[in-house]
Amino acid sequence: MDCQRELESENTDFKSFSALLYERYDLSYPKFFKMDELCKLGILGAHILFSKLAEKEYSQDTAVILSTKTGCLYSDLRHYKSIQNSEKYFPSPAEFVYTLPNIVVGEICIKHNLLGESTCFITETPEDEMVKSYIENLFIAEKTTYCLVGWLDFRESSYNCQFSLIKKN
Amino acid sequence: MNDVYILDTNVITPLGKGVENVYEAIRAGRTSIAEYRFPKSPLPPYFVSKFSEDETDNFRQLNEGSLLENAIVEAAGPIMSKIDHSDLKKTILIVATTKGNIDQINSNSSQSLISLAKNITGLLQIPNKPLVVSNACASGVSALLVAQNLLQSDKYQYALVCGGDLLTEFVLSGFHAFQAVSKGPCKPYDKNRSGMTPGEGIGTFLISRSPVKMNGKSYSFQGSQANDANHISGPSRTGRGLQKAIREAMRHTGVSNEEISALNCHGTGTIYNDEMEAIALNKTGLADTPINSYKGAFGHCFGAAGLIESAICLEQMKRNEVLPSMGFSEVGTSMELTIPVNSLPLSNLDCSLKTSSGFGGNNSAVIFKKS
Amino acid sequence: MDDLKLNLKKDIIESLNLVGITPENIKDDQPLFDSDLGLDSIDALELIVLLEKNYGVKISNPEEGKDVFHSVNSMANFVEEKRS
Numbered sequence: 001m002d003c004q005r006e007l008e009s010e011n012t013d014f015k016s017f018s019a020l021l022y023e024r025y026d027l028s029y030p031k032f033f034k035m036d037e038l039c040k041l042g043i044l045g046a047h048i049l050f051s052k053l054a055e056k057e058y059s060q061d062t063a064v065i066l067s068t069k070t071g072c073l074y075s076d077l078r079h080y081k082s083i084q085n086s087e088k089y090f091p092s093p094a095e096f097v098y099t100l101p102n103i104v105v106g107e108i109c110i111k112h113n114l115l116g117e118s119t120c121f122i123t124e125t126p127e128d129e130m131v132k133s134y135i136e137n138l139f140i141a142e143k144t145t146y147c148l149v150g151w152l153d154f155r156e157s158s159y160n161c162q163f164s165l166i167k168k169n
Numbered sequence: 170m171n172d173v174y175i176l177d178t179n180v181i182t183p184l185g186k187g188v189e190n191v192y193e194a195i196r197a198g199r200t201s202i203a204e205y206r207f208p209k210s211p212l213p214p215y216f217v218s219k220f221s222e223d224e225t226d227n228f229r230q231l232n233e234g235s236l237l238e239n240a241i242v243e244a245a246g247p248i249m250s251k252i253d254h255s256d257l258k259k260t261i262l263i264v265a266t267t268k269g270n271i272d273q274i275n276s277n278s279s280q281s282l283i284s285l286a287k288n289i290t291g292l293l294q295i296p297n298k299p300l301v302v303s304n305a306c307a308s309g310v311s312a313l314l315v316a317q318n319l320l321q322s323d324k325y326q327y328a329l330v331c332g333g334d335l336l337t338e339f340v341l342s343g344f345h346a347f348q349a350v351s352k353g354p355c356k357p358y359d360k361n362r363s364g365m366t367p368g369e370g371i372g373t374f375l376i377s378r379s380p381v382k383m384n385g386k387s388y389s390f391q392g393s394q395a396n397d398a399n400h401i402s403g404p405s406r407t408g409r410g411l412q413k414a415i416r417e418a419m420r421h422t423g424v425s426n427e428e429i430s431a432l433n434c435h436g437t438g439t440i441y442n443d444e445m446e447a448i449a450l451n452k453t454g455l456a457d458t459p460i461n462s463y464k465g466a467f468g469h470c471f472g473a474a475g476l477i478e479s480a481i482c483l484e485q486m487k488r489n490e491v492l493p494s495m496g497f498s499e500v501g502t503s504m505e506l507t508i509p510v511n512s513l514p515l516s517n518l519d520c521s522l523k524t525s526s527g528f529g530g531n532n533s534a535v536i537f538k539k540s
Numbered sequence: 541m542d543d544l545k546l547n548l549k550k551d552i553i554e555s556l557n558l559v560g561i562t563p564e565n566i567k568d569d570q571p572l573f574d575s576d577l578g579l580d581s582i583d584a585l586e587l588i589v590l591l592e593k594n595y596g597v598k599i600s601n602p603e604e605g606k607d608v609f610h611s612v613n614s615m616a617n618f619v620e621e622k623r624s
Contacts, residue, residue: 030558030560030578031578033557034557090589090592090593092589093586094583094585
């Protein structure tokens, strides 16, 4: 079974866009507002995807394999700025934790209670063939029966989230 | 999945260059951890493991890449000589890193992680697209398991897995904000532990799809990864993700807990990590298996940690002994662990378990077998 | 003191991104942790940064933090004490 949701938007303020989707899809998850943009994008994608499925249509063993190019660049820049002025030197733990591209994978696993393999790949463009082969090997080795796979990229000018839930045949 | 085989490994750390040198240094009780203060930074001095200025300048001048790229190529070069030039087209580069070229963030050159990997393939003349695995501090072991997965098909014959991270003010200021840095050099699993010791370094592995020998023996591996789904910066108290990764690794390799002769986990010296590991290891029947941590010797090398530490684990298997853990004197976890205080000789160390855990909840467990 | 408590509440809401919460929702003596506010270990560290950044007051020992951040009252008392 394939269940695909695509969110692609250009030239729209992400803060407004994400707040709109939060309300429209009834996210009801206050932690959302502590997240950086990459995590918000990923949490919205995963929430919309899973909300269309009954619980038995995926399992706690679901693997989460995400790829990104830009990763957490915006969080990097914010943290970097916070340590430029030695008179006002206040690095924030809440900002620093988001300077890792795989945190979005962690946030999705926490929200949906997924205990399977979780990996974040950094690639220039979506490497569909490589990722497909990777997941097939997980299925063949019986490491999991389901996999949330996707491409996730955030830049201020354009952000892109394409998620699929794949089930072993 | 099928096992994959290790052709060679190499490391560069502030404690030494080359696996044997670093191993001997740990064995002799040496450490590269010292007090350091970033110049012009309001950060207080901290105990860290850092390359000297001369070493850092040397890396910069070695080649055309960035500091980190040059250092990784310097480590990978010698092991790449184990395969023919004609095999490069059947080789994939996998890079394990958390922050890559973060030292360049103030320049307009791209500090994107994939640029780092592409530059390394250029310097090493590997014609295939590289892959970066960024799973926080679990990246190193995670990258080994990604390599194992990708080598199941015959698209590639070899995987060069390189891990590298720099200790920058960017990173240290973050752990400072987390109040996670140890007051003195870290004390893994010790009752007086108070945090982690940041470090930097490079670890490289050359892995083959087909059976090969290293030092006259065959070293193969398999493993598994699992997420804690607990908190983005803290493991589950019971280490449920680590337990799952360990159990699955044992299941996939067909190895029982009794057959594992040595352990090396994350052992950072923080209250939570070491406590979580003690619980997870007890729950998986590994409390009596000798365990150590090398982070008291060369600190926590983040994306490179799992690779550097795995290389030292393999050297232990070659020499049939378990090293003591610098910084450890008395166990301070709620459940018992077996931590040698002197080098422990074993009649045949043919199976060891290495795990890593990281922010974002990834737990990776790899089982190395020698035959 | 009331002004200080109001400012603390506004700062807590802003720095911890507590969307949909107003200062009126936070009682002076309400335990900040183990409550509906859903604060976690990162929030605790963030409050340490908040006190230093906005009030010039430092907590060097995380253990001290548990008492200081019990409630807005204890935070205000700590700030007043350090300032005098």
